[in-house]
Amino acid sequence: MDTATPVVELKQITKRFPGIVANDSISLKLQKGEIHALLGENGAGKSTLMNIVFGLYQPDEGSIEIDGKPVIIDGPNRAIELGIGMVHQHFKLVQPFTVTENIILGSEPRKGARINYRKATEEIRKLSEQYGLRVDPNAKIHDISVGMQQRVEILKTLYRGADILIFDEPTAVLTPQEISELMEIMQRLIQEGKSIILITHKLKEIMQIADTVTIIRRGKVIDTVKKTETTPQELAEKMVGRNVSFKVDKKAAEPGEVVMHMENILSKNKDGMAVLNSLNLQVRAGEILGIAGVDGNGQTELIEALTGLRHVDGGKITLHGKDITNLTPRKVTESGVAHIPEDRHKHGLVLDFSVSENMVLETYYKAPYNKNGFLQYDEVDKKATRLVEAFDVRTPSIHTMARSLSGGNQQKAIIAREIDKNPELLVAAQPTRGLDVGAIEFVQKQLIAQRDQGKAVLLISFELDEIMNVSDRIAVIYEGQIVGEVLPEQTNDQELGLMMAGSTVKRGAAHE
Amino acid sequence: MSKLMKIFTGDSFILSIVAIIMGLILGALVMLIGGYDPFEAYSALLTRVYGDSYNFGEAIREMTPLIMTGLAFAFAARTGLFNIGGEGQFLIGMTAASIVGIHVHGLPVYIHAPLAVIAGAVFGGLWAAIAGYLKAARGVNEVISCIMLNWIGLYLSNMIINNYALLDGENRSVDIQPTASIAIGWLSEMMGNARVHWGTVIALLAAVFFYIFMWKTKQGYELRAVGFNQDASKYAGMNVNRNVVKAMFISGAFAGLGGAFTVLGVFGYQSVMASSPGTGFDGIAVALIGMNNPFGIILGSILFGTLTYGSAGMSFSADVPPEIVRIVIGAIIFFIAAQGIVRWVLKPFYAKRKKEKVL
Structure with missing residues (x-):
């Protein structure tokens, strides 16, 4: 197979950005009919390539x-002409448009001056059947699921005649069921003669579907291996450049008294719809409670309600028996809640502040950082230096803008700040999102360390693996309600997946 | 003070300088097309401003309110607000200073003058705080409310002067009490009666205050955090709405001071105005040239003041229409805003530097 002409061959690609070499003479061959995974940490240079x-x-x-023919690809239009299609991580779809309208956008078939919708719909239906995508061409985008939207993106590339498909982190937004459906679709595409480049940092997916894996680290190709000749362990080591452990090391939990109690929480959005609906939740000292659920089922609202960012319309939240319902975020913080926010750029950091300034975002008004209204930068810097060292935040200096740190180091900075507050309850919302294996390991260890110190930890994550590995107890959220509680050792992905989709309700399993 | 040094060596400073040079060149091209001699014009401009002490003093008079309205715009901009209402705040500050200057009697100069100045600051600040309050409490976009407040400010000022301080038969107020004046008599005499006043000193101090407040105090930290990222500020427990009102008040106080100086230091009375003087809007330009940095704004207003004040000399001795200067200023702002163009011009120089870095 190596003797065949590859459909795409990259030869010694180098790309420099000011101060950094993003791709350092990268070579890669994509054979016809294979799934070639591009594996690397965040910032390794996958996306640039x-x-x-x-x-x-x-x-x-x-x-x-x-x-086999040298080409110059000077724009996406040229790439499409050459049969290259890209399925982006963040979908580029017009919400109120139908599937057909979205797919033909930019290359509309015409009949005189009008768009020939009938022809387009027919063609899309045919493509959809051919590849087993099961997309309704007349559905509106905002009515269909995320997994379906992704298939529309796939159809878009196929409609434009793509033979080479690039998937950029395609599973980041999908439920376990949707992921296995996507895997089937990818296999189908290969059977129909397409070739696929899969960008990912998830080893599980690679082992499941890829034929060949190219590992990139710091802009350089470390190795290209056949999947059958490697193990996840080996891949991880090559990706990170050192030994990593997958097993999250932890002792059994020793839950103590109830630290945080949410009782019958009701919260409505602007349209008067209940986004949190008689939600009940308890977190005990010395345990990690994981919240599993599909994105958009009330996780964000749950955190906002708890941390004072959202108005609670009914019910009661207590911390160590003290009522903290509808307190201001500052009061909630002062009562002992630390919060690693879901969106570190939006909530966690002021990106244009230095690392040092970000370290006192919630405590700047207190002594010793504030003295007679003047900020004591010496004290702030001292704290920043201490935290940067303790949590291994890699930054050129504590005066570097938070913006220029990598995602993992930004997250470490936030975690450092939050843990340093010595909270009673640590709320961690998607703390490992977008991080690579090494950083994930670090973050999870920190959460477990907090638990071992007798703190209550509330973990919200869309990664089932993380929920399963880190939590001591799992609560499943669906449409603003906790629909079940299970223990990680007594459940599996399938059962959780079904609960997350709202099809089974299991209560009381965790209440002995 | 390393920050201060950074201003002069930083990327943005170089970009500003190049943008200014490019603006001057563009103005020269326009002059050439119009059949004028740009060298003669520019040298006439400079001679006018820096040629003798009277004109130099008058140029400083021109620059002073620009510093204040520039600081006003920059202060709001640093906190994420677009205060386009410097004009109205300037006028309200002027009127407040006039009323205190005219109607308060029997105070010694060291109380009366500061009182009038403070009145200008407070009322300018309150005028801006209206827009801040509307934004915080009702979600009204501050740009819209500021524009409306500019017009209200203009006619309200005229109404107050007309009703409470009009000089009979004239389109202006009566003179302020001599005790309210902030003119520097002895210096004025030395400079051929150029209208120099203490306001210039206060303006320079205001820039220092701006710097210390913004970058050294707890309150400034909060305002900057809100300016950069409201969501993170809310998350961190800051009261975003209260900060919006505070920021607008301080911003408006700067503009109001500029208005107060104009009455108390320059004219000694307030005219009934047919249209806005435009100082507030020029302040936006100054702030843009100064990259919203207080010391940059001082430099920006020196440039702006030199160009506008010197333009009269340009038309007088080189026969170039003074409107050309507006083209130059417009071009400078354009080049500062369109940094991409300047970077493109600088590309050969940057490429050299970059290569060195990579190697």
């Missing part, structure tokens, strides 16, 4: 060959 293939960037050195 794929943006070069899709014509969004020009390489500084190196060349690209398609079917």
Whole structure:
């Protein structure tokens, strides 16, 4: 198979950005009919490379060959002409448009001056059947599920005649069921003669579906291996460059008294719809309670209600028996709640502040940081230096803008700040989102360390693996309600997946 | 004070300088097309401003209110607000200072003058705080409310002067009490009666205050956090709405001071105005040139003041229409806003530097 002409061959691609070499003479061969996984940590240069293939960037050195012919891809239009299609991580769809309208956008079939919708719909239906996508061409985007939207993106590339499909972190937004459906679709695409590049940092997916894996670290190709000749352990080590343990090391939990209690919480959105609906939740000292659920089922609102960012319309939240319902965020913080927010750029950090300034975001008004209205930068810097060292935040200096840190280090900075407050309850919302294996390990260890110190930890995550591995107890949220509680050792992905989809309700399993 | 040094060596400073040079060149091209000699014009401009002490003093008079309205705009901008209402705040500050200057009697100069100045600051601040309150409490976009407050400010000022302080038969107020004046008599005499006043000193101090407040105090930290990221500020327990009102008040106080100086230091009375003087809007330009940095704004207003005050000399001795200067200023702002163009011009220089870095 190695003797066949590859459909895409990248030769010694180098791309430099000011101060950094994003791709350092990367070579890669994609054979026809294979799924080639591109594995690497965040910031390893995967996306840069794929943006070069899709014509969004020009390489500084190196060349690209398609079917053995050298080509210059000077823009996405050229890439599409060459049969390259990209399924982006964040979908680029017009919500109120139908599936057909979205797919033909930009290359509308015409009949005179009008758009020939009938022809387009027919063609899309045919494509959808051919690849087993089961997409209704007349459905509106805002009415269909996230998994279905992703298939529309796939159809979009197929409609434009793509033979080479690039998937950028396609499973980040999907439920377990949707992921296995996507895997089937990818296999189907291969059977129909397409070739796929899969960008990911999830080893499980690679082991499940890829044929070949190219591992990139710091802009360089570390190795290209056949999946059958490797193990997840080996891949992880190559990706991170050191030993990593998958097993989350932890002792059995020793739950103590109830620290946080949410009782019959009701919260409505602007339209008067209940986003949290008689929700009940308890977190005990010395345990990690994991909240599993599909994105958009009230997780965000749950955290906001708890941390004072959202008005609670009914029910009661107590912390150590003290009522903290509808207190201001500052009062909630002062009563002992620390919060690692879901969106670190939006809530967690002021990106244009230095690392040092970000370290006192919630405590700047207290002594010793504030003295007679003047900020004591010496004290702030002292604290920042201490935390940066203790939590291994890699930053050129504590005066570096938070913006220029990598995602993992930004997250470490936030975690450092929150844990340093010595909270009673630590709320961690998607604390490992977008982080690579090494950073994930670090974050999870910190959560467990907090638990071992007798703190209550509330973990919200869309990654089932994380919920299963880290939590001591799992509560499943569905449409603003806790629909069940299970113990991680007594359940599996399938059962949780079904509960997350709202099809089974299981109560009391965790209440002995 | 390393921050201070950074201002002069930083990327943005170089960009500003290049943008200014490019603006001057563009103005020269326009002059050439119009058949004027740009060298003669620019040298006439400079001679006018820096040629003799009277004109130099008058140029400083021109620059002073620009510093204040520039600081006003920049202060709000640093906290994430677009205070386009400097004009109205300037006028209200002027009127408040006039009323205190005219109607308060029998105070010694060291109380009366500061009182009038403070009145200008407070009322300018309150005028801006209206827009801040509307934004915080009702979600009204501050741009819209500020524009409306500019017009209300203009006619309210005229109404107050007309009804409470009009000089009979004239379109202006009676003179302020001599005790309210902030003119520097002895310096004025030395400079051929140029209208120099203490306001300039206060303006320079205001820039220092701006710097210390914004970057050294707890309150400034809060305001900057809110300016950069409201969501994170809310998350961190700051009261975003209260900060919006505070920021607008301080911003308006700067503009109001500028108005007070104009009455108390320059004219000694207030005219009934047919249209806005435009100082508030020019302040936006100054703040843009100064990159919203208090010391940059001082430099920006020196440039702006030099160009506008010197333009009269340009038309007088080089026969170039003074409107050309507006083209130059417009071009400078354009180049500062469109940094991409300046970077493109600088590209050969940057490429060299970058290569060195990579190697």
